[in-house]
Amino acid sequence: MEKSMGHATEQKNGGDGSALTEDQVRQGFTRAVRALRTLSAGGRTLLRASNENDLLQEMCRVIVETGGYRLSAVAYAEQDERRSLRWMAAVGVDIAFLETLRYTWTDTKSGRNATGTAIRTGRPDVARNLLTDPVYADPGYDSLRERGRRMGFASSTSFPLRIDGEVFGALTMAAPEPDAFDAEEIALLGELADDLAYGIANLRLSVQHRKAQAIIVRQAYYDPLTGLPNRTLLQEKIEARMTDARQQGRALALLHLEVGRLSEVNKVLGYRAGEELLQELARRLAKAVRPDEVLARVGDAEFAILLQDGSAHSATQAAQHLAVTLGEPVEVTGLMLQAGMSIGIALFPEHATNAQTLIQRANAAMHQARPIYGGYAMYRSGQEQEYTRRLALIGDLHRAIRGNEMRLYCQPKVDIASRRVCGVEALVRWQHPRHGMVSTAEFIRLAEQAGTITPLTHWMLDAAFRQSHAWSEAGVNQALAINLSAYDLYSPGLADRIGGLFSTWGISPQMIQFELTESALMADPAAAMETLTCLKNLGVELFIDDFGTGYSGLSYLQRLPVDGIKIDQSFVMPMISSGDSEVIVHSTIELGHNLGLKVTAEGVETDAVWKRLAALGCDVAQGYLISMPMPAQSFESWNRRWAAN
Numbered sequence: 087m088e089k090s091m092g093h094a095t096e097q098k099n100g101g102d103g104s105a106l107t108e109d110q111v112r113q114g115f116t117r118a119v120r121a122l123r124t125l126s127a128g129g130r131t132l133l134r135a136s137n138e139n140d141l142l143q144e145m146c147r148v149i150v151e152t153g154g155y156r157l158s159a160v161a162y163a164e165q166d167e168r169r170s171l172r173w174m175a176a177v178g179v180d181i182a183f184l185e186t187l188r189y190t191w192t193d194t195k196s197g198r199n200a201t202g203t204a205i206r207t208g209r210p211d212v213a214r215n216l217l218t219d220p221v222y223a224d225p226g227y228d229s230l231r232e233r234g235r236r237m238g239f240a241s242s243t244s245f246p247l248r249i250d251g252e253v254f255g256a257l258t259m260a261a262p263e264p265d266a267f268d269a270e271e272i273a274l275l276g277e278l279a280d281d282l283a284y285g286i287a288n289l290r291l292s293v294q295h296r297k298a299q300a301i302i303v304r305q306a307y308y309d310p311l312t313g314l315p316n317r318t319l320l321q322e323k324i325e326a327r328m329t330d331a332r333q334q335g336r337a338l339a340l341l342h343l344e345v346g347r348l349s350e351v352n353k354v355l356g357y358r359a360g361e362e363l364l365q366e367l368a369r370r371l372a373k374a375v376r377p378d379e380v381l382a383r384v385g386d387a388e389f390a391i392l393l394q395d396g397s398a399h400s401a402t403q404a405a406q407h408l409a410v411t412l413g414e415p416v417e418v419t420g421l422m423l424q425a426g427m428s429i430g431i432a433l434f435p436e437h438a439t440n441a442q443t444l445i446q447r448a449n450a451a452m453h454q455a456r457p458i459y460g461g462y463a464m465y466r467s468g469q470e471q472e473y474t475r476r477l478a479l480i481g482d483l484h485r486a487i488r489g490n491e492m493r494l495y496c497q498p499k500v501d502i503a504s505r506r507v508c509g510v511e512a513l514v515r516w517q518h519p520r521h522g523m524v525s526t527a528e529f530i531r532l533a534e535q536a537g538t539i540t541p542l543t544h545w546m547l548d549a550a551f552r553q554s555h556a557w558s559e560a561g562v563n564q565a566l567a568i569n570l571s572a573y574d575l576y577s578p579g580l581a582d583r584i585g586g587l588f589s590t591w592g593i594s595p596q597m598i599q600f601e602l603t604e605s606a607l608m609a610d611p612a613a614a615m616e617t618l619t620c621l622k623n624l625g626v627e628l629f630i631d632d633f634g635t636g637y638s639g640l641s642y643l644q645r646l647p648v649d650g651i652k653i654d655q656s657f658v659m660p661m662i663s664s665g666d667s668e669v670i671v672h673s674t675i676e677l678g679h680n681l682g683l684k685v686t687a688e689g690v691e692t693d694a695v696w697k698r699l700a701a702l703g704c705d706v707a708q709g710y711l712i713s714m715p716m717p718a719q720s721f722e723s724w725n726r727r728w729a730a731n
Contacts, residue, residue, distance in 0.1 A: 114268055117261075121274035124153030128278045132285040141289060142175035145257075145282055150177045155259045156239035159184060160247075160282075162255040163191050163205045171201060174255070178237070187230060195224050204244035204256040210272055210279075212243045215264040240264040243272065245279030249287045257282055309383040311361055312368035317445070320382035320390055324441035327380075327392060328434055337396025338434040341405055341462075342448035343371075343412075346426030348387040351418065354610070359419045366416050367425060374411050390448065396433050398464065405429045405462035413461075428455035429462035437465045476528075480536040482518065483529060487541050491517050494549040494718040496566070498728070499686060499708045502700050507725055509565040509599065511708065512550045513715050514542070530571070539573045547587060553718045554598060555591040562722055567599040567629065572606035576613050581620035588624065595625030601652065603631045615645065622647040629686070634674060644681060651678050655689025655709070662694045672702050679703070 127148040135141035142160045149158035157178025161171040169192045173184045191202040198221050203211040213219050216234050221227075234240060239260035247255040257279045261267065267275075307319040315323070324340070331338050345367060352360040364387070371389060375381045380392040393404060408429060415422040430452025438444035451465035453476075486492055495513040500506065516524040533539040546568060554566045574580060588595065600621060607614045607630065618628060630643075633651040653674050661668040671687070678685040687699050690709030699707060716724060 113263075114270065117266060117268065117271045118274065120154050121271045121278075124149055124155070125274050125278045125281075127152040128281060132281055135285055135289065138286055138289045138293075139175070141282075141285055143177070146175045146177040149259050149278075153259075156237055156262050158257070158259040159201075160255060160257055161189075161201050161205075163253065168192075169197070171205075178260075179233070183229075183233070187226075195226055199227070199230075200242050200244035201256045201258045204246045204258075205253055208246050208248075208253050210243060210245045210276055212241070212267045212272065214241050214267070216240055216242065217264075234260070238262050241266040243267045243275065245276055247279060247283040247286070249283060249290075312365055312383050314368055314372075314389075315380065315382040317382065317384040317390075320380060320384060320392065321441045321445065323380050324392055324434075324444060327394075328439070328441065331396070331434065336394075337436070338444075339393040339396040339398075339401035339404070340432050340434070340444050340448045341391040341393065341401065341408070342384070342430040342432070342445070342452045343389040343391070343408070344385075344428045344452055345387040346428055347424065351423065355419055355421070362418045363416055363423065363425065366418070367412060367427075370411055371408070374408060384445070388449075388452075390445065398431075398433060398436075401431045401433065402462070402464070405431055409461040427461060428452050430455055430465065431462060432465040476532060479518075479521075479524065479529065480532050480538075483516075483533060483536065483538055483542075486516055486518070487538065487545050491519065492542075492545055492549070493517055494546075494553055495715045496553075496718050496721050497708060497715040498713050498721070498724070499567075499706050500712050500728075502696070502704055502707050507564060507728060508706060509567060510721060511567045511601070512546065512553070512569070512718075514546050514549075515715075534571065534573060539571055540577055543570065543574045543577075544583070547584065549718075551587045551591045551593060551598070554593050557722070558593065558597065560722060562725065563597070564721075564725070565597055565599050565627070567601050569601045569631065570606075572603070575602060575606050575617050576610060580617060581624065584621065584626075585624055596627075599627045599629060601629045601631040604633050607646070618647050629684075632688075634670060648683065650684035650686060650705075652686040652688050652708075653704075658687045658689040658695060658699075658709075659691060661698060662692070668698070671699075671704075675702050675704050 128145055131141065131144045131148050135144065146158040146160060149155050155178075157176070159176035159179060159181075160174045161184075162174055164170045164172050169190050171189050171191060173181045175181075176184060188196060189199055189202055190197040191205040193206060197203070197206065200211040200213050213222060216222050216227075216231055217240065222231060239262055241264055242258060242260040243266075244256045244258040246253045247257060259275070307316060308314065309316045324338070327338055330336075345364065348360050348363065351363055364383075368381075368383065368389070371381050371391070375391055376394075378394045382390050382392075384390045391404070391408075393401060395401075409427065412425055412427040416425055417423075430448045430450065432438060432444050432448035432451055434444055437447050447465045451463045454466075455461055455463040493515040495515045496510045497513060498507050499509040499511060501508040513526065514530075515526060516529050518524050530539075530542075533542045550566055550568050557564065557566075570580075584598075587593075588598075602614075602618075607618075621628060627649040628647065629650045629652055630646070630648055631652045632654040634654050634657055651674070653671055657667050657670045657674070661671050675685050684705045686706035686708060687695075687704050688708050690696055690699065690707040690711050692711060695709075696707060696711060713724060713728075
């Protein structure tokens with residue numbers, strides 16, 4: 087600016103202190119008008135600009151075509167080691183040519199051109215005559231001077247571009263006449279450069295705002311883990327598709343999918359492994375759906391797919407295809423895992439006429455899906471109410487455990503050879519104030535799903551030890567067997583709690599037994615072995631329940647510190663009519679005896695089964711033939727009646 091203003095003062099004074107000639111005044115006026123015209127056109131350009139690149143190119147065009155300058159260009163300052171210039175836009179000269187000049191904004195020969203100087207110093211720079219200016223006498227500027235002679239420009243100027251006080255580039259232009267760009271022209275063009283910088287800043291701010299809005303929208307409508315639409319967006323899309331379907335007389339189908347083993351993966355392998363599993367399943371689903379179908383993640387372990395064809399047949403076919411696709415093992419942390427997918431189907435308008443109800447009913451159907459039926463189920467009337475009932479029961483279960491709604495029941499076990507009672511299995515029952523006696527299998531499953539199985543086990547342990555003590559005081563010396571679930575088996579502190587109960591009640595270890603299902607033992611054999619060893623060190627007897635259903639290996643069974651096995655009733659009950667079942671029972675009895683284990687048969691309901699078990703050498707029988715489960719307080723009188731027979 088000082089350089090240009092100095093030259094302008096010299097021009098006004100005629101260089102030797104004399105007044106300007108009429109021609110000089112006319113030239114100055116012409117240049118001022120040129121700058122004003124350029125400034126005005128530049129302002130209109132700023133108002134119309136929609137993106138940064140277009141603004142730069144249009145501003146250069148206005149400077150040349152409207153302002154009458156020979157060329158115009160915009161360069162940004164690179165923060166690289168060389169401090170090079172990045173040419174963003176140019177009119178009147180090719181960017182490719184400018185790049186060959188390899189100018190910088192350093193204080194070196196290659197950086198003392200007008201553009202580099204304006205960026206480096208933060209002030210306008212003017213080259214009044216490219217042919218005589220010493221700066222441009224260096225051989226590095228030969229091509230620029232030659233281009234000026236051919237294109238008819240003799241002088242140039244550059245203005246720094248600033249955002250928040252920081253110079254980020256420069257606006258450069260060239261004029262045909264030497265000694266152009268006096269003080270008035272520089273002032274006007276400086277305003278143009280400031281306006282350009284302001285416009286760039288506003289466009290960048292607008293871009294940032296749009297990006298922020300896009301992020302907000304994405305967070306509101308898309309799942310961050312899989313990138314799929316979330317429940318909110320799915321619901322909106324369902325409503326929109328329903329509107330179209332009503333007008334066109336079409337049906338829609340919604341498939342609701344749940345990953346059955348996600349909680350196990352999270353627990354055993356960690357949450358990162360669970361996320362990998364979900365991401366891989368999302369990729370498979372994305373490949374399986376058609377472009378006109380909507381795939382969404384609607385819960386921690388749940389996905390949904392909205393189908394355009396809403397017929398029951400096509401929805402069922404889609405579910406079958408997905409069951410096969412998702413049934414293939416998934417590699418997670420180097421392991422091949424089965425996801426275990428359940429699929430529920432609900433149709434519009436047959437099952438629901440709004441999005442929320444359609445989602446709820448597909449979800450209700452999903453909870454009825456069973457692998458034996460292909461892993462999918464169609465919604466049936468009443469399923470939603472049943473699902474709602476189950477959710478209510480989960481909430482009630484917390485209160486029931488703390489209150490007085492749980493009941494201790496028991497079922498006797500009888501030695502087959504002597505027909506004497508040799509033990510009792512402790513069972514829990516739930517007497518709900520509104521629903522009455524709740525199915526044991528149902529509320530145990532609900533307790534496992536809701537994470538209340540541990541409090542339920544604690545209640546069971548306390549009640550069983552209390553009952554065993556009461557029987558001992560009454561002279562009834564029968565071992566009481568307590569069931570432990572897979573969750574209990576891997577719960578830290580289980581053995582310590584049981585040891586504390588022995589100390590509290592002063593009960594002999596021979597009066598308490600524990601039964602653990604074979605499937606629970608096989609879920610994590612190493613951890614199971616550790617827990618069993620701790621329990622065995624307390625002096626109690628241990629039994630494998632439901633034997634034959636968990637696929638345990640013989641070598642593993644040999645290592646377990648157990649005292650007996652209980653043959654599952656699914657093999658015992660049909661053994662008279664089914665030769666295969668009898669073979670399994672016979673083989674299991676022989677296996678148990680060869681390993682030195684006591685063998686109990688569950689599900690003994692007829693004399694024929696009792697006699698056949700006796701012939702096969704089975705040790706103990708349990709089932710309805712002996713007694714149905716009874717309240718624990720009824721056992722003493724029942725025991726007296728049995729002994730009298």
